[in-house]
Amino acid sequence: ADEIKLLAKQAIEQLDDVLSVTIILTAHNQQPAQAQKQGSLLKPARHIVAVASGKGGVGKSTTAINLALALAAQEQRVGILDADVYGPSLPRLLGLNRKPATENKKLVPLIAWGLQAMSIGFLLEEDTPTIWRGPMVMSALQQMLRDVAWDNLDVLIIDMPPGTGDAQLTLSQRTELAGAVIVSTPQDLALIDARKGLNMFQRVNVPVLGIIENMSHFICPSCNERFDIFGHGGAAAEASRLGLPFLGEIPLDMAIRETSDAGTPIVSADPNSPYSAIYHQIAEKILVQILGQDRKAPSIVME
Numbered sequence: 192a193d194e195i196k197l198l199a200k201q202a203i204e205q206l207d208d209v210l211s212v213t214i215i216l217t218a219h220n221q222q223p224a225q226a227q228k229q230g231s232l233l234k235p236a237r238h239i240v241a242v243a244s245g246k247g248g249v250g251k252s253t254t255a256i257n258l259a260l261a262l263a264a265q266e267q268r269v270g271i272l273d274a275d276v277y278g279p280s281l282p283r284l285l286g287l288n289r290k291p292a293t294e295n296k297k298l299v300p301l302i303a304w305g306l307q308a309m310s311i312g313f314l315l316e317e318d319t320p321t322i323w324r325g326p327m328v329m330s331a332l333q334q335m336l337r338d339v340a341w342d343n344l345d346v347l348i349i350d351m352p353p354g355t356g357d358a359q360l361t362l363s364q365r366t367e368l369a370g371a372v373i374v375s376t377p378q379d380l381a382l383i384d385a386r387k388g389l390n391m392f393q394r395v396n397v398p399v400l401g402i403i404e405n406m407s408h409f410i411c412p413s414c415n416e417r418f419d420i421f422g423h424g425g426a427a428a429e430a431s432r433l434g435l436p437f438l439g440e441i442p443l444d445m446a447i448r449e450t451s452d453a454g455t456p457i458v459s460a461d462p463n464s465p466y467s468a469i470y471h472q473i474a475e476k477i478l479v480q481i482l483g484q485d486r487k488a489p490s491i492v493m494e
């Protein structure tokens with residue numbers, strides 16, 4: 192700054208009719224949350240999208256993996272990071288229990304269905320409980336972003352732990368998130384929890400890309416009748432109340448449950464199923480939003 196000040200002063204002094212020069216420098220004042228982020232931001236991918244929910248068991252991980260696969264089908268290089276250090280689910284979802292290799296002191300992500308995948312669950316024995324306190328969770332997460340040899344990722348999907356704890360805070364402060372997607376079941380209670388998650392991202396200036404209603408309804412395979420087991424439409428109503436995009440509804444279905452728990456996610460195992468089509472539509476909506484952040488406004492040429 193001092194150098195700029197001196198050069199500007201000298202340049203102006205040389206102009207005719209200038210008697211004296213006083214230069215004052217100002218800097219653009221950043222938002223507190225952004226200022227905190229400065230310095231050592233971790234950038235494992237061009238776009239990082241967090242998939243979050245207010246509470247466990249709403250199908251967040253199932254949704255995250257199928258969205259990751261749908262994004263990969265759209266010519267993106269996609270990684271998935273299981274940030275749930277207490278209850279990692281990526282080993283189950285991908286049917287993987289190998290230990291990742293180490294190369295140049297970095298963990299090499301496992302490759303499954305074309306995705307680069309990393310989870311604390313790949314490193315621990317299956318039945319070992321993770322008993323960690325907050326600071327350990329934060330440092331484990333930072334390591335998974337920094338010390339994993341993610342290879343030229345367009346998009347990194349982060350499967351967040353449920354709730355609004357240390358992991359959420361670490362990620363929103365140590366990385367530049369393109370946005371967060373909130374998964375909720377239709378019940379009010381889940382939505383109250385989901386709302387807390389929403390508020391948390393908004394407080395730390397992370398854009399919320401939209402809400403997905405999972406287990407939205409059930410079509411009985413024998414009678415074809417539709418049942419709204421957990422009610423229906425709660426997430427869409429909440430999204431419109433909050434002015435957020437509603438990204439879509441995923442039904443409750445055996446095929447999703449079975450493929451998800453067998454390590455063969457439906458978008459890859461059965462790409463032509465109607466459920467895969469739903470995940471593709473949601474992925475498309477997410478992609479438009481995150482790539483839109485990169486796109487420059489078209490310039491108009493007058494002739």
Ligand code: ADP
Nearest residue numbers: 247248249250251252253442443444447448451
């Ligand atoms: P979370 O990550 O929110 O804890 P999971 O993705 O692990 O939830 O899902 C919880 C259980 O619900 C799993 O057994 C999963 O297979 C099942 N599940 C998730 N979404 C659906 C769905 N749309 N239809 C049927 N089962 C589902």
